[in-house]
Amino acid sequence: MSHEKYKRIVLKLSGEAMAGDLGTGIHPPTVQDISREVKAAHDLGVEIAIVVGGGNIWRGKTGEELGMDRAQADYMGMLATIMNALALQDALENIDVPTRVQTSMEMKEVAELYIRRRAERHLDKGRVVILAGGTGNPYFSTDTAAALRAAELEADAILMAKNNVDGIYSSDPHLNKDAEKYEHLTYLDIINKDLKVMDTTASSLSMDNKIPLVVFNLNEKGNIKRAVLGDDIGTTVSD
Ligand code: UDP
Numbered sequence: 001m002s003h004e005k006y007k008r009i010v011l012k013l014s015g016e017a018m019a020g021d022l023g024t025g026i027h028p029p030t031v032q033d034i035s036r037e038v039k040a041a042h043d044l045g046v047e048i049a050i051v052v053g054g055g056n057i058w059r060g061k062t063g064e065e066l067g068m069d070r071a072q073a074d075y076m077g078m079l080a081t082i083m084n085a086l087a088l089q090d091a092l093e094n095i096d097v098p099t100r101v102q103t104s105m106e107m108k109e110v111a112e113l114y115i116r117r118r119a120e121r122h123l124d125k126g127r128v129v130i131l132a133g134g135t136g137n138p139y140f141s142t143d144t145a146a147a148l149r150a151a152e153l154e155a156d157a158i159l160m161a162k163n164n165v166d167g168i169y170s171s172d173p174h175l176n177k178d179a180e181k182y183e184h185l186t187y188l189d190i191i192n193k194d195l196k197v198m199d200t201t202a203s204s205l206s207m208d209n210k211i212p213l214v215v216f217n218l219n220e221k222g223n224i225k226r227a228v229l230g231d232d233i234g235t236t237v238s239d
Pocket of ligand 1: 013014015016052053054055056058059060061073074075076077078080081133134135136137138139140141142143144145
């Protein structure tokens with residue numbers, strides 16, 4: 001019998017995670033690896049909603065820096081997350097994990113529209129719900145979408161899977177060998193220390209709704225399952 005700590009989670013996967021060594025775009029073998037990790041957690045009986053990012057394809061801020069209208073560029077970023085969601089769905093369904101993609105903006109030929117009650121129903125039935133399109137609003141991030149959906153779906157935690165970093169550090173551990181790893185933080189610490197883990201909107205939303213966050217390394221095999229079981233594998237953040 002498994003003793004998972006969390007019964008219902010929102011897993012935040014960055015777009016970068018989909019790119020693997022390519023650095024940008026979608027690398028199907030990497031998406032397949034991630035799907036096997038998700039399946040290992042799903043096999044415990046945990047209800048899983050996944051919020052996918054889109055930074056591997058497009059970020060609104062980059063468009064703005066290059067002269068685009070910000071909102072227009074942000075809508076492109078939201079569309080990028082839908083491409084990632086479809087790749088993830090493909091890989092999960094190939095290993096017999098039942099899924100539904102729900103988008104925050106209507107795209108009825110490829111996915112359902114996000115409807116909270118319907119998402120809950122899918123989760124109850126053991127389907128992995130992949131939430132794409134972010135919040136559906138420009139000027140927001142998929143981290144904020146994860147915090148928002150976690151609150152709406154009454155998730156027990158947000159699991160934030162990072163690429164090649166095993167938690168939250170005082171500064172970038174790849175650039176600064178003296179960077180200090182934190183075992184536990186509060187959301188106020190993240191905001192006050194300006195730690196680059198999630199943006200302020202996402203942090204304050206999670207803090208207000210008292211949703212714990214676990215930040216861990218996606219690239220270590222078995223880590224999503226370990227995070228669900230409550231093993232000490234990264235940094236935990238609470239209010
Ligand atoms: N985005 C947005 N509203 C949202 C979520 C995302 O406008 O609610 C856009 C924004 O342009 C962002 C892009 O989609 O840069 C990709 O999302 P994000 O940067 O959060 O992806 P990640 O960093 O997780 O790959």
